[in-house]
Every structure is written in structure tokens, then in C-alpha cells.
Amino acid sequence: MELILSLGIGVLTGSGVWLLLRPRTFQVIVGLSLLSYAVNLFIFSTGGLRTGAPPILEDGRAGTLAMHADPVPQALVLTAIVIGFATTALFLVVLLAARGLTGTDHVDGKESGR
Amino acid sequence: MSGWMDHLTIAPIVLPLLAGAVMMLIDERQRTLKAVIGMASALGLLGLAVLALAVADSGADAGAAGVRVYRLGNWPANFGIVLVLDRFAALMLVLTGILGVAALMFSLPRWQKAGAHFHPLFQFQLMGLNGAFLTGDLFNLFVFFEIMLAASYGLALHGSGLARVRAGLHYVAINLSASLLFLIGVSMIYGVSGTLNMADLAGRVAGLAAEDRGLLEAGAAILGLAFLIKAGMWPLGFWLPNTYSTLNPASAAIVSVLSKVGIYAVLRLWLLVFGDGAGASGGFGGTVLLVGGLLTVGFGSIAVLATQNMARLAGAIVLVSSGTLLAAIGAGQMPVTGGALFYLTSSVLAVAGFFLVIELVERGRGVGADVLAVTREAFGEGDDEDAEDGGSGGGAGVAIPATMALLGIGFLSSALLLAGLPPLSGFLAKFAILSPLLAAGPEVAATTWILLAALVLSGLATVVAMTRVGIDAFWASPAAEVPRVRVAEIAPVLLLLSLNLALTIQAGPAMRYMEDTARSLHAPQDYNGAVLSGVQTPAPAAAPVAAKAAGGGR
Numbered sequence: 001m002e003l004i005l006s007l008g009i010g011v012l013t014g015s016g017v018w019l020l021l022r023p024r025t026f027q028v029i030v031g032l033s034l035l036s037y038a039v040n041l042f043i044f045s046t047g048g049l050r051t052g053a054p055p056i057l058e059d060g061r062a063g064t065l066a067m068h069a070d071p072v073p074q075a076l077v078l079t080a081i082v083i084g085f086a087t088t089a090l091f092l093v094v095l096l097a098a099r100g101l102t103g104t105d106h107v108d109g110k111e112s113g114r
Numbered sequence: 115m116s117g118w119m120d121h122l123t124i125a126p127i128v129l130p131l132l133a134g135a136v137m138m139l140i141d142e143r144q145r146t147l148k149a150v151i152g153m154a155s156a157l158g159l160l161g162l163a164v165l166a167l168a169v170a171d172s173g174a175d176a177g178a179a180g181v182r183v184y185r186l187g188n189w190p191a192n193f194g195i196v197l198v199l200d201r202f203a204a205l206m207l208v209l210t211g212i213l214g215v216a217a218l219m220f221s222l223p224r225w226q227k228a229g230a231h232f233h234p235l236f237q238f239q240l241m242g243l244n245g246a247f248l249t250g251d252l253f254n255l256f257v258f259f260e261i262m263l264a265a266s267y268g269l270a271l272h273g274s275g276l277a278r279v280r281a282g283l284h285y286v287a288i289n290l291s292a293s294l295l296f297l298i299g300v301s302m303i304y305g306v307s308g309t310l311n312m313a314d315l316a317g318r319v320a321g322l323a324a325e326d327r328g329l330l331e332a333g334a335a336i337l338g339l340a341f342l343i344k345a346g347m348w349p350l351g352f353w354l355p356n357t358y359s360t361l362n363p364a365s366a367a368i369v370s371v372l373s374k375v376g377i378y379a380v381l382r383l384w385l386l387v388f389g390d391g392a393g394a395s396g397g398f399g400g401t402v403l404l405v406g407g408l409l410t411v412g413f414g415s416i417a418v419l420a421t422q423n424m425a426r427l428a429g430a431i432v433l434v435s436s437g438t439l440l441a442a443i444g445a446g447q448m449p450v451t452g453g454a455l456f457y458l459t460s461s462v463l464a465v466a467g468f469f470l471v472i473e474l475v476e477r478g479r480g481v482g483a484d485v486l487a488v489t490r491e492a493f494g495e496g497d498d499e500d501a502e503d504g505g506s507g508g509g510a511g512v513a514i515p516a517t518m519a520l521l522g523i524g525f526l527s528s529a530l531l532l533a534g535l536p537p538l539s540g541f542l543a544k545f546a547i548l549s550p551l552l553a554a555g556p557e558v559a560a561t562t563w564i565l566l567a568a569l570v571l572s573g574l575a576t577v578v579a580m581t582r583v584g585i586d587a588f589w590a591s592p593a594a595e596v597p598r599v600r601v602a603e604i605a606p607v608l609l610l611l612s613l614n615l616a617l618t619i620q621a622g623p624a625m626r627y628m629e630d631t632a633r634s635l636h637a638p639q640d641y642n643g644a645v646l647s648g649v650q651t652p653a654p655a656a657a658p659v660a661a662k663a664a665g666g667g668r
Contacts, residue, residue: 019292025283032290039294039301046305072304076253080297083260087293090267091286095270098279107287109280 001049005041012038023112025095025105029088036084041079047073121186122169123199125162126207126244126282130155134237148233149222155237156218159244160211163204170204171627180634181644183250191250191311191645198250198313198645201631205455206247206378209462212242212613213368216606220470221364223600228273228362235272238370239265246375250645252300252310255379259296263289266372269365271355281360288353292343299337306330313645316386316638320393331398334387338399341383344376348409354430355417359517363473366428367466367606373432374462377439381451384443385635386642397446404444404561410437411568415575422474424583428465430470431532434572435461441565442547453546453634456625460539464531467610470523474599474607475587517599522588524607528579531614534573539618544569546625 012034019031047070054061055069102109133155137148170180184197218236226232242262251257267289271282304310306329307318322330339350346354354373358366380403388398416434421427435457442454527538534540548569551562617624634640 003355019599028287032287032294035291035294039297042298042303046301051371061395072310073301076304079253079257083257083293087260087264087286087290090264091290094267094271094279094283094286098275098283101279109276109283 009038009041043077123197130237130241134234135530137234137370151232156214163207163211164463167204167208170201183644197248198248203247210243213466217364217367220606235265235268252471266369273362277360281357285357292340294341299333302333341376341379348413349408358429359425370465386638400444400446403440407437407441411572415572418575418579448632448636449550452629455628456546457543460543463610463614468528470607527611533576539614542621
């Protein structure tokens with residue numbers, strides 16, 4: 001499970017960084033989205049990977065991390081998803097405004113080398 | 115918990131939140147009503163901030179160190195979220211409050227009409243800033259950073275136009291990437307230390323296992339990157355002059371604090387987590403701050419000299435002041451930090467005033483007048499024309515209109531402040547940074563001499579650039595049209611300058627406050643103790659309690 005998760009995070013990050021450095025605004029926003037997926041998975045993984053562990057206290061079980069899933073990264077990742085979603089939507093609006101005003105989808109607002 | 119004073123700590127966050135939320139419900143056409151609510155909220159915030167400063171400084175009813183802790187839901191700090199009000203946070207609250215009032219007043223005659231939703235965005239900006247200063251928890255720092263940034267995206271694009279959207283696109287993309295770095299850093303720190311509370315983290319750093327230490331330091335470095343992007347440290351700050359120069363002035367005055375938020379976060383977390391109590395990790399990254407700060411001063415000075423446009427000049431000056439602060443912080447000595455805080459106060463007020471004054475000066479000049487002026491200078495053209503103008507005017511000299519005189523005074527004092535020349539507080543601030551460095555001992559380190567040279571040379575570069583721009587704007591302006599300026603627009607400029615004057619005259623008490631702040635930052639036991647009071651024992655001891663409960667259940 002660790003290997004699959006770390007490979008997944010790595011591939012998402014790599015693709016995200018590559019797209020982020022591309023000259024088209026659409027590529028940039030897809031790159032940012034992929035990066036934020038990678039970061040969300042990364043936050044989730046900091047709580048330790050395991051299956052079947054209950055997230056809330058129960059009778060008859062000691063309230064330690066050995067017995068339960070760590071709830072904090074789950075709360076963090078939820079917040080990060082919401083905030084990331086909102087800011088990406090906001091970026092999309094800026095991107096459309098730039099497309100409308102400059103007439104091109106280049107990130108600098110003008111085509112380079114032409 | 116006794117009475118209303120306990121809620122003083124959260125009031126600077128709640129007040130703009132409520133004001134902004136109410137404004138969202140009001141129709142966009144009722145601008146006067148919104149302006150009244152916004153102004154009332156900004157003035158209220160300033161009042162609260164001054165009260166907070168007084169409370170934090172007196173420390174009368176808040177424990178010995180003047181640290182007030184506000185526990186949301188009254189949970190102990192290791193479970194719940196805390197807000198912490200200490201001297202440093204109170205200082206930043208007051209600065210934000212002053213800039214909020216000044217920028218809002220400036221926007222009333224003209225800029226509030228340049229686009230939709232200016233007032234709610236402005237309130238949310240204030241809320242995010244205040245929250246970032248008050249929070250005692252890493253993840254809430256992230257949340258307030260995002261609130262502050264989301265509002266600043268809106269304010270950066272306020273007024274629209276090709277240049278703003280183009281620069282805004284880069285600004286948003288860079289800050290989104292920085293936020294991702296922030297999250298990675300926070301989650302790495304949580305993964306290693308098991309806490310997000312800053313004071314709790316500070317207590318756990320020394321006891322970390324050797325193999326975890328590298329991970330924690332890597333996490334802290336990534337987190338630091340996110341802050342340094344905001345502060346505009348040299349390889350990370352190329353976006354800054356470009357974005358700041360396209361902002362409308364009212365937004366620029368308040369958004370210029372954002373770079374100082376980066377500085378605030380670095381100063382607070384670095385001294386807390388990697389201070390003297392950090393064991394093997396103590397002082398981690400100090401060299402990076404020092405060298406990075408020096409490089410930023412160098413890059414900023416070159417940018418100051420190279421620029422032909424007043425707004426870009428202001429952006430470059432922000433870089434210089436960030437660099438100076440980072441280098442002073444990186445020196446890692448308590449009296450130098452006190453000087454750096456004084457410099458921070460002075461430069462925040464001066465930069466905001468400069469952003470406001472340049473728009474008023476630019477108003478009387480045609481578009482691109484700056485570039486034309488420098489071109490004329492370079493190629494020697496236009497001298498004849500000027501001579502003719504002078505001849506036809508009779509040469510007897512024209513009385514300078516009152517507006518131009520006021521703007522001239524504003525510009526001149528901004529120049530003195532930003533360059534750090536004697537009469538005003540900019541000089542005192544630089545002196546306060548340098549004198550403890552030089553007085554440290556008979557052996558003065560090489561970095562100290564470099565810092566000294568950097569501060570003096572950056573001041574010189576600022577003087578040269580400001581003189582050039584000032585001569586063009588006030589003495590040799592091709593279009594001698596006097597800008598139309600309202601009282602409400604010149605008043606905030608004069609307010610900011612007179613506050614700086616007050617800071618100069620009252621430098622003794624102000625410096626005493628900064629030194630107290632620096633002392634508590636460098637010895638954070640009081641901060642940690644106040645935040646963690648009520649926490650019985652660190653996390654491992656929670657297990658037996660739970661086990662007992664489990665035993666009872668059996």
C-alpha cells in the first residue's frame with residue numbers, strides 16, 4: 001500500500017509540476033489541480049496508512065493511535081480540499097478574464113517568439 | 115473567563131467577518147451604506163488593536179508576560195484551537211488597523227467605485243491579516259493565509275484592466291503553488307511531531323529522535339519557502355514588483371502588509387521552534403535568512419535604480435525592506451530583532467504612504483510620463499522646450515499650488531523615511547539594527563560589515579532613485595497640470611506620515627516596546643507556558659487515562 005500511494009503521489013506531483021511550467025493557462029490550472037491532489041494524498045498519508053481502524057473512540061479500546069486512525073490528517077485534508085477547490089475556481093475566473101482581455105491563452109498574455 | 119475583555123483576542127477577527135458578511139447582503143448600489151459600515155469596522159478594529167496593544171504591554175491581567183490565550187470551545191491547547199495575543203501580534207494588529215483606516219479613507223472618493231465588492235473584500239482582507247497574526251496553530255495559520263490571499267486576489271484585480279489581469283494571473287498562480295508548499299510543510303511537521311500547535315511543537319523539537327530531525331527540518335524549510343515567497347526573498351520574489359505596481363493604490367496600501375505577514379510568520383516560528391530550546395536543531399536556517407536577506411537587499415537596490423516608474427519603484431522598495439528585515443532576523447540576536455521590529459513598523463507605514471502619494475502625483479501627469487522623463491534625461495532632448503516654457507512664463511516663478519506643496523512634502527518625507535535619512539524614523543530604525551551589531555564585541559563579524567554596507571548602499575540607491583523621480587514629478591514635469599485631489603485622499607497620506615513623525619519623536623517608548631517584544635520572542639517560555647497551561651501532560655500520558663476508562667467499561 002505504501003508503494004502504491006507514494007508512486008501515486010509522485011506521478012501526480014511530477015505531472016503537475018511539468019504542466020505548471022507549460023505556457024498555456026489551461027495547462028497551468030490542470031497542473032495546479034494535479035498538484036493539489038498529490039498534496040491532499042500526502043497530507044492523508046502523514047497519519048499513517050492502515051485499514052479498518054475506527055476514527056472515533058469506542059468502549060473497550062484504549063484511545064491511542066495504535067488502536068485508532070489519526071483523525072487530524074483527515075480533518076486537515078478535508079479543509080485543504082475545500083480551500084483548494086475554492087481557490088482553483090477563483091483562478092479559473094481570472095484565467096477566463098485574461099483570455100477575454102488579451103485574446104490569447106498564453107500565461108504572459110502575449111505569444112512568445114511570434 | 116470573566117467578562118467581555120476575554121473576547122478581546124478574537125474580536126479583531128469577528129468584527130470584519132461580520133461587517134463583510136453583512137455587506138454581502140446589501141445591494142451593490144448602496145455604496146454609501148457600505149462605506150459607512152466599512153469605515154466603522156475599520157475604526158473599530160483600530161480601537162480594538164490599540165486596546166490589545168495596551169493590554170499586551172501592561173500585562174496586568176494576563177499573566178506576567180502579557181500573553182493572552184483564547185481557547186476556542188475552551189479545549190486544552192493540545193486538542194483545541196488557540197488564538198494568542200502577545201506583544202508582537204498586538205503590534206501587527208495595530209499596524210493593520212492603521213493601514214486599514216488609511217487605505218479605506220483613501221478609497222472613498224474614487225477607487226471604491228472602480229469595481230464590484232470592494233468593501234466586503236477589504237473587510238475579509240483585514241480579517242485574514244488579523245487572524246494570521248493572532249493564531250497559535252499552524253493549520254489555522256494556513257486557513258487565515260488563504261482568507262487573506264483570496265481577498266487579496268480580489269483586491270489585486272480591483273479596477274480591472276489588461277495590466278492588472280495579466281499581473282494578477284501570475285500572482286494567483288504563484289500563491290496557489292506557495293499554498294501547496296505550505297500544506298506539504300505543515301503535514302510533514304505534523305507527521306513527525308504529532309502536533310500543529312506552535313507552542314506544543316516548540317516543546318517537542320528538542321526531544322525528537324535523530325532520524326526524525328531531518329524530516330522536521332525539511333518540513334520547516336518547505337514551510338519557510340511558502341513564507342519567503344510572500345516576503346519576496348531574492349530568488350522567490352520576482353513576482354512582487356510587477357504585481358504591486360499594477361495594484362490600485364488603496365489595495366496596494368493594505369496588500370503591502372502581506373509581504374510583512376511572511377516576515378511575521380518567519381520571525382515567530384523560527385524563534386519559537388528553532389530558538390535556544392530546540393536542542394540539536396537550534397538556529398536551523400539562520401544562515402539562509404541572513405544570506406537571502408542580503409541578496410534581496412542587493413537585488414532590490416538594483417531594481418530601485420533600474421526602475422523608471424513610480425509604482426514599480428515602490429514595489430522594489432518593498433523588496434529592499436523585506437531583505438533588510440530578513441537579514442536582521444537572520445543575525446539572530448535579541449537587540450537586533452528589536453531594531454528590526456522598529457524598522458518593520460516604520461517601513462510598513464512609509465511604504466503604504468508612498469503607495470498612496472504616488473497615485474496622487476501620477477494623476478496630474480500623462481500616461482508614460484515617467485518613461486518619457488527618463489528618456490529625455492538620457493538623450494538630452496526636450497531641454498530647449500523647457501527653456502522656452504520658462505521664458506514665456508516670465509521667469510518670475512509661479513507660486514506652487516497648495517496641493518503640489520502638500521504632495522511634495524508627502525513625497526519628500528516618504529523618500530527620507532524609505533531611504534533612512536536622519537530626521538525621521540527610517541534612520542532611527544536602521545541605526546537600531548546596526549548599533550547592537552557593531553556593539554556586540556571587539557570582533558565584528560564579516561557578515562555584519564556586509565549588512566552595514568548593504569543597508570547604507572540600499573539607502574543610497576533609494577535616495578538616487580527617489581530624487582530622480584521626484585525632480586521629474588515636481589520640478590521638471592512636462593504637464594504642469596495640478597492633480598485634483600480631495601481632502602479625503604491627502605488626509606490618509608498625512609496621517610501615515612504624522613504617525614511616522616510621532617514614532618520619531620516618541621522613539622524612546624516605542625523602542626522600549628520593541629525591545630520587550632524581541633525579548634519575549636527570543637525567550638518564548640512565557641508564550642509556551644501560557645498556551646500550554648491547563649494541559650496536564652503531553653500526549654503519551656493520555657493513554658493510561660483512556661486505558662482506565664476502558665478498564666471500567668470491561
